[in-house]
Amino acid sequence: xxxxxxxxxxxxxxxxxxxxxxxxxxxxxxxxxxxxxxxxxxxxxxxxxxxxxxxxxxxxxxxxxxxxxxxxxxxxxxxxxxxxxxxxxxxxxxxxxxxxxxxxxxxxxxxxxxxxxxxxxxxxxxxxxxxxxxxxxxxxxxxxxxxxxxxxxxxxxxxxxxxxxxxxxxxxxxxxxxxxxxxxxxxxxxxxxxxxxxxxxxxxxxxxxxxxxxxxxxxxxxxxxxxxxxxxxxxxxxxxxxxxxxxxxxxxxxxxxxxxxxxxxxxxxxxxxxxxxxxxxxxxxx
Amino acid sequence: xxxxxxxxxxxxxxxxxxxxxxxxxxxxxxxxxxxxxxxxxxxxxxxxxxxxxxxxxxxxxxxxxxxxxxxxxxxxxxxxxxxxxxxxxxxxxxxxxxxxxxxxxxxxxxxxxxxxxxxxxxxxxxxxxxxxxxxxxxxxxxxxxxxxxxxxxxxxxxxxxxxxxxxxxxxxxxxxxxxxxxxxxxxxxxxxxxxxxxxxxxxxxxxxxxxxxxxxxxxxxxxxxxxxxxxxxxxxxxxxxxxxxxxxxxxxxxxxxxxxxxxxxxxxxxxxxxx
Numbered sequence: 001x002x003x004x005x006x007x008x009x010x011x012x013x014x015x016x017x018x019x020x021x022x023x024x025x026x027x028x029x030x031x032x033x034x035x036x037x038x039x040x041x042x043x044x045x046x047x048x049x050x051x052x053x054x055x056x057x058x059x060x061x062x063x064x065x066x067x068x069x070x071x072x073x074x075x076x077x078x079x080x081x082x083x084x085x086x087x088x089x090x091x092x093x094x095x096x097x098x099x100x101x102x103x104x105x106x107x108x109x110x111x112x113x114x115x116x117x118x119x120x121x122x123x124x125x126x127x128x129x130x131x132x133x134x135x136x137x138x139x140x141x142x143x144x145x146x147x148x149x150x151x152x153x154x155x156x157x158x159x160x161x162x163x164x165x166x167x168x169x170x171x172x173x174x175x176x177x178x179x180x181x182x183x184x185x186x187x188x189x190x191x192x193x194x195x196x197x198x199x200x201x202x203x204x205x206x207x208x209x210x211x212x213x214x215x216x217x218x219x220x221x222x223x224x225x226x227x228x229x230x231x232x233x234x235x236x237x238x239x240x241x242x243x244x245x246x247x248x249x250x251x252x253x254x255x256x257x258x259x260x261x262x263x264x265x266x267x268x269x270x271x272x273x274x275x276x277x278x279x280x281x282x283x284x285x286x
Numbered sequence: 287x288x289x290x291x292x293x294x295x296x297x298x299x300x301x302x303x304x305x306x307x308x309x310x311x312x313x314x315x316x317x318x319x320x321x322x323x324x325x326x327x328x329x330x331x332x333x334x335x336x337x338x339x340x341x342x343x344x345x346x347x348x349x350x351x352x353x354x355x356x357x358x359x360x361x362x363x364x365x366x367x368x369x370x371x372x373x374x375x376x377x378x379x380x381x382x383x384x385x386x387x388x389x390x391x392x393x394x395x396x397x398x399x400x401x402x403x404x405x406x407x408x409x410x411x412x413x414x415x416x417x418x419x420x421x422x423x424x425x426x427x428x429x430x431x432x433x434x435x436x437x438x439x440x441x442x443x444x445x446x447x448x449x450x451x452x453x454x455x456x457x458x459x460x461x462x463x464x465x466x467x468x469x470x471x472x473x474x475x476x477x478x479x480x481x482x483x484x485x486x487x488x489x490x491x492x493x494x495x496x497x498x499x500x501x502x503x504x505x506x507x508x509x510x511x512x513x514x515x516x517x518x519x520x521x522x523x524x525x526x527x528x529x530x531x532x533x534x535x536x537x538x539x540x541x542x543x544x545x546x547x548x549x550x551x552x553x554x555x556x557x558x559x560x561x
Contacts, residue, residue: 029458038466045470049478050335056483058339066338097375190320193327202331203338 011113018117022086025093026121036128043078043129044136050074050202051141066204068143069229069237073201075133076228078126079166080195080221085188086122087115087170091177095282102281111271112264115174116167123163134232145232155231157249162224165256172263175270179277181284195221205239213239220255223248292388299387303395304402307365311403321357322410329353329415332478344512345479347423348505350415352477354408355501358442359471361404363464366446369396371453371460375559383556389543393450397443423508430521431507437528438500444535445496451543454550457558476501480516489518496531499524 027035050070051062058064095101104114138145176187196202198216205213205222216222226236227248235241240248274280312318332349373379382392415421425431453460474492475481481489481502492498503524506513518524550556 029462038462042466042469045473049469049473052473052479052483053332053335054339056479057336057341057345064339070335189324190327193324193331197327197331197334203334207334207338 007110010108011110014110014113015117015120018114019120020117022090022118022121023124026125039125040129040132043075043126043133047071047074047133047136062141068137068145068233069204069235070202071137071141071143072134072145072229072232073225075130075137076225076232077196077199077201078130078133079123079162081188081192082122082126083119083163083166084170084173084192087119087167088173088177088188090115090118091174095280096284099281099283105280112171112267115171119167119170123166144234149234151231151234151245154227154245154249158224158227158231158252161249161252161256162221162228165220165224165252165259168256168259168263171267172259175263175267178267178270178274179279181279181282195219198222199225200237200239201225204237220252220259223251223255227252295387296391299385299391300395300398303392304399305395307396307399307403311399312406318407321360321404321407322414325353325356325360325407325411326414328356329411330418333415333419342512343422344509346419347416347421347509348480349478350412350419350421351504351508352472352501353415354411355497356472356477357404357408357411358401358439359475359477359497360468361400362442362446362449363467365400366393366396366443367449367453367467368460368464369453370450371456374454374556377559380557383547389547390447390540393447393539393543396450397447400446401439401443424510426507426510427521430525431504434500434503434507434521434525434528437525437532438496438504441496441528441532441535442500444532444539447539448535448542451539451546454546455553455555457555471495471497474498480505480513480518482516482518486518493518493527496528496535499528499531503528 029035030038054064054067054070055061058067091101094104104111134145137143173187173191180187198208198212199205199219199222200208200213200216205216208216223240223243226240226243227245229236230245230248236248243251329349329352332353333346336345336349370379370382373382382389416423453463456463472478474484474488475495475498476484476489476492477497481492481498484492489498499519502518503521506517506521519527547556
């Protein structure tokens, strides 16, 4: 067997096993019903906060022209903390809680495939929540989401490119987590919280001060969210209305390629540093 | 041990368990930063939602106050309710159990230390949030405002002590349960909008959580004009209910600790790790 095909086989096996392991860790603490309720109640409650804010305050209530884009943006954004925190948290969980990270490194495992697999388990749970939220939006809140009018091609392209982008973002954060102690939990949450604010998830980007909006415009997640909005609703936000669908997806694909290079490089550097400093089996009583 | 000796041990335990939160928690600067920065990020996002829909300026104040109170709820969830689970995972729980002291003293120390540390963070969130978003508050009745704030904290941490003893029975689900109690509680307690918007029945049900009534009362006392038509109950009535809740939660916490500890002992859950 050639070295390349052996490497591919190892990556696929690592990915598959990590996805299964991640799913078990995510779900087997409760029976399926409790787990389903848990997975849905939290994101639905978050969405309902927005619903009430609009219903109570906005001049047109839920009929506000901003609301559909805000609701869909908020639903789709569930993927971001799930994958970002999911991958970076894997480092902490395996290193400090289960004490397994050193064994991952001593086994014939592709670490990138392993981390991505753990992220997939989180993304799977998030996917169910996203679908339920969009269904609630369509049926209960009468948002203009119709199966017949969804741009499935754009949706598939955006989802695929966006998932890869988030996975590389997660690996980048995983690298940071690998060489930091005690404050690890804040990294994923802070980044996800910052992106929630800067990417115009729940308000139009131009509501932010100019300099913050400019930061939001260079973050690829802003473009990805708008591509998803266009796929689901038929229209995105006014701020990016000058860009065609093709251009939006191209921005996401191009930035994913750049991010891939950066994150792999950064992770390898962090890994080398972690090995040199003996951090792979660090215990900080997180 | 004599009565006086028992009290001395009790208070020394309270002091000892509060110490890591009063002093230790301030030493890790990154924690202090994240615990102020994360609520502020959320507050900022909600402020811009209100700005986007051109809400009255007072709503920005509601969000800033709600964001500050979020710090307390997070502390109750992660540093009270889940604490004994962490202690179990790190092997400290057995030491608590064999130590010649009251477990209530340990919980009380956790609560007092948590209140102190979180008050520093909540004050920072209110100060920074108010300055950033130019929030103007009108304090109409300082003694009642202080009374509501302190009573809310006592009731809230009493609930935290109760949850903490219940969580003795939990394994990994402790983490998930705390995680689950974030957004739903933010929704039903009206962290980012007046709770009355949910309807009187939901608001009444949500009043089991002290932070619901505490927030509503504090908003009435800080934004009287805007809250005149948005309040759930009068601030005085809410203070009275909070006072009762504080006593009830503390009593329940004491009974709950004895009951759940005995149950966890019988079922052998006190020393099970990685479950």
